[in-house]
Amino acid sequence: MGVAVMKLRNPPVNSLSLECLTEFTISLEKLENDKSIRGVILTSECPGIFSAGLDLLEMYGRNPAHYAEYWKNVQELWLRLYTSNMILVSAINGASPAGGCLLALCCDYRVMADNPKYTIGLNESLLGIVAPFWFKDMYVNTIGHREAERALQLGTLFSPAEALKVGVVDEVVPEDQVHSKARSVMTKWLAIPDHSRQLTKNMMRKATADNLIKQREADIQNFTSFISKDSIQKSLHMYLEKLKQKKG
Numbered sequence: 389m390g391v392a393v394m395k396l397r398n399p400p401v402n403s404l405s406l407e408c409l410t411e412f413t414i415s416l417e418k419l420e421n422d423k424s425i426r427g428v429i430l431t432s433e434c435p436g437i438f439s440a441g442l443d444l445l446e447m448y449g450r451n452p453a454h455y456a457e458y459w460k461n462v463q464e465l466w467l468r469l470y471t472s473n474m475i476l477v478s479a480i481n482g483a484s485p486a487g488g489c490l491l492a493l494c495c496d497y498r499v500m501a502d503n504p505k506y507t508i509g510l511n512e513s514l515l516g517i518v519a520p521f522w523f524k525d526m527y528v529n530t531i532g533h534r535e536a537e538r539a540l541q542l543g544t545l546f547s548p549a550e551a552l553k554v555g556v557v558d559e560v561v562p563e564d565q566v567h568s569k570a571r572s573v574m575t576k577w578l579a580i581p582d583h584s585r586q587l588t589k590n591m592m593r594k595a596t597a598d599n600l601i602k603q604r605e606a607d608i609q610n611f612t613s614f615i616s617k618d619s620i621q622k623s624l625h626m627y628l629e630k631l632k633q634k635k636g
């Protein structure tokens with residue numbers, strides 16, 4: 389039926405390394421150029437994890453040129469996903485913090501597994517970093533200004549039930565039904581003529597995408613100088629240590 393399934397596979401936690409981001413963007417571009425493909429289901433092959441978000445090791449202990457290159461690729465993937473002409477449905481089968489949530493928010497419809505261990509949200513403030521304006525814009529577009537303001541400041545990671553209530557996801561289903569539900573949602577969306585759906589999607593999303601397009605270079609510079617700060621590097625170090633200690 390012209391639907392591709394994209395499975396994120398970067399064990400152990402599907403963090404979005406530079407390599408992973410680049411491969412993702414290329415795969416997406418290929419699908420976009422394949423006229424037989426009208427829809428993509430985005431999911432994960434890592435058990436219990438949709439995506440741990442941006443790779444912290446790409447943002448810690450590197451040089452400014454690396455940060456700039458990394459951020460350019462984050463922007464590129466976001467712009468491709470958010471403005472895709474294809475129907476994107478995410479089958480969220482695991483934890484989805486920060487950049488993981490961003491991937492899901494780019495989709496036209498989000499189905500999440502009903503497992504309270506899985507959480508989703510933009511938790512950047514908990515790491516001592518700040519979600520950039522275009523993450524924020526997409527959050528506001530999805531859940532409204534007040535909910536986004538609160539969730540961004542608190543770095544809230546929502547359980548599936550909470551995420552459904554606030555509108556971060558569209559549907560919560562038993563874990564073993566995530567994929568079948570994503571497929572049935574896709575069938576419904578495929579019934580809409582592409583040209584009218586695409587023009588409508590473009591009308592809804594263009595201003596948000598253009599907002600980044602017109603200041604991409606400045607956004608890269610902002611990110612690079614922000615992430616290079618000693619205080620921010622220290623926060624990231626502490627967060628990475630906390631992740632390690634969780635194990636021991």
Ligand SMILES: CCCCC/C=C\CCC/C=C/CC(=O)SCCNC(=O)CCNC(=O)[C@H](O)C(C)(C)COP(=O)(O)OP(=O)(O)OC[C@H]1O[C@@H](n2cnc3c(N)ncnc32)[C@H](O)[C@@H]1OP(=O)(O)O
Nearest residue numbers: 403440441442443444445483485486487518520611614631
């Ligand atoms: C004012 C101007 C503003 C301009 C600022 C501009 C930009 C700044 C903002 C940048 C935006 C960033 C967005 C992000 O996506 S940041 C990443 C946020 N991600 C997280 O907080 C997730 C952290 N991870 C977890 O919570 C958990 O790992 C988990 C995903 C729930 C999975 O838990 P579990 O199964 O128990 O696995 P472990 O915790 O043991 O992890 C295994 C292994 O993986 C490493 N790891 C985890 N997450 C990441 C990651 N995101 N990047 C890199 N590595 C990660 C973890 O450290 C373990 O490593 P070791 O095995 O070596 O110990």
